[in-house]
Amino acid sequence: MSDDLAARLREQGLRLTPQRRLILQAVEELRHATPDEVLAHVRSRVSSVNASTVYRTLEVLEELGLVRHTHLSDRAPTYHSTSEHEHVHVVCRRCHVVRSYDPAVVAPLVAALGADGFVVDVGHLAVFGECADCAAQAPPDTPT
Amino acid sequence: MSDDLAARLREQGLRLTPQRRLILQAVEELRHATPDEVLAHVRSRVSSVNASTVYRTLEVLEELGLVRHTHLSDRAPTYHSTSEHEHVHVVCRRCHVVRSYDPAVVAPLVAALGADGFVVDVGHLAVFGECADCAAQAPPDTPT
DNA sequence: TTCAGTGCAAAGCGTTTGCAGGGTG
């Protein structure tokens, strides 16, 4: 996918820099990562990368369609590569386990809203709730 | 619903204060509001309420099950009263219009995840995408 | 009278921005 990177940047008159390559690579390798985690990963190989560069780069990569983000917690967003199959994130609010589902699970929802002309951004969807394991063991409480 | 307030607070050994009453009332009247909007609304009637009290109170009210929150933007969360019917929020990323849908639209999703023992928190769901009006008029771009 | 709740101020976390120097194309 890093091949796309050079091409897509060029299309927009943007430049290919080592930082951009490393950041995209980090997102691909981590599969799901916050800006902070991306920064840490990049720094584990090269020492000098700045947090603001990570933010600016993730923004660029998202505009180029190479990465996407969702909100899997009330804190920082999570980025993932678009080279993965599109998927819906399902998050257990109790144990914080994140599971990916095939977009088929939301097909009826997409269809229902589509009837009103609304186009759902499936990749951004995060469904919160309580997973089977937690529901089994847990007292009825505790938030995100 | 403010009757519930006194009762539920008492159950937990908590106290009924003017601030708590006003904050719950604000959420009910505004229907969808960020902590900041709640603060402004409360201050428009009484002058002295502190932001940290709003945050602390919204947390308490949510634990008591009197209010709920969702994330309708990448910024502050939105609170609403649980005295409204449960609904799913659908947000246009372009014009930021928020529309509420009957939970029926996600019934198939709830059923599909339910098959795996996952209990979906329907009230917390926010579906992002592009509404009919924007899709009609807009160039294919622009983020949240 | 007790202890939960409040206001205030400071700190915290994640993110953004202005600017000057650096490196890509």
Add this chain to the structure above:
DNA sequence: CACCCTGCAAACGCTTTGCACTGAA
């Protein structure tokens, strides 16, 4: 060699926290 990109440091928006005082029960 133009101009995009980066690092740095400061600022920012939202939220949380520590502490002493206040007031509900």
